[in-house]
Amino acid sequence: MENALVPELEISDLRTSLDFYVNLIGFSIVYQRPEEGFAFLQLGAAQLMLDTVGMGRTFDGVADGLSGRGVNFQIEVTDPDHIVRVLADAEWPLFLPIEEKWYRRGSEEVGNRQFCVRDPDGYLLRLTRSLGARPGTVSDH
Template sequence: MPELMVNDYDRAKQFYRDVLGFALCFERTEDRFGYFDRGGAQIMLLERPHGSAALPPVTDSRLHFQIEVDQLEPLLDRLAGAGHCLHKPPYTARYRGNDCVYVQREFFVRDLDGYLLRFFQHQAEEPLV
């Protein structure tokens, strides 16, 4: 599971918990560290060392984290309610597997430190043509 370095642990914790729907499994407040889970997708957040310069926002899109959810709509509603813009709005994607095509609805969003997250909802499996 990834451990993401963040500028403000409390702010990141609130965003991951209250907006993205992750549950806080445990934290070490003295280390500004938390371990989170959302339906089996696990992530760790760690605040940059005190006294070090603020980290620039992550802007590279070559890496993203894919997270499966049962339903996209509640998450999209929470993001909109928080005034948080999407990096790429919801769309239907088709990905070829070994013996079928996986159909899913997905969107991309950046967290408060710029990390790119892809949330997806599985919709169907279609035969290869």
């Protein structure tokens, strides 16, 4: 089943982005149209599209300096620690180091083991694994 929301990211170079997303993060290429600078990727249930600016159809937020600003994409992964090691081996910097973070959701807290990294075009990815839920300390009321 396809997801109801699949972001399409404007990128500057398909080969560079595929190297990052496939070889470092672990996405698979579902299909691509290299002549258009386009690829559709998947990692678990997460899907995204890469579209090279200036090839095929371009919406061109890049020209306005707006691509990726103010958004981060949370992607569920099975082993964030492994991806951190792969990124370290490639000398790719993390935006936020790996951490365990708990967030209040109603009367409980949900936990994530997570880190953040920027892709070659500056898009911020938050790669996370669920730590489950626990009773919260503060209510919504």
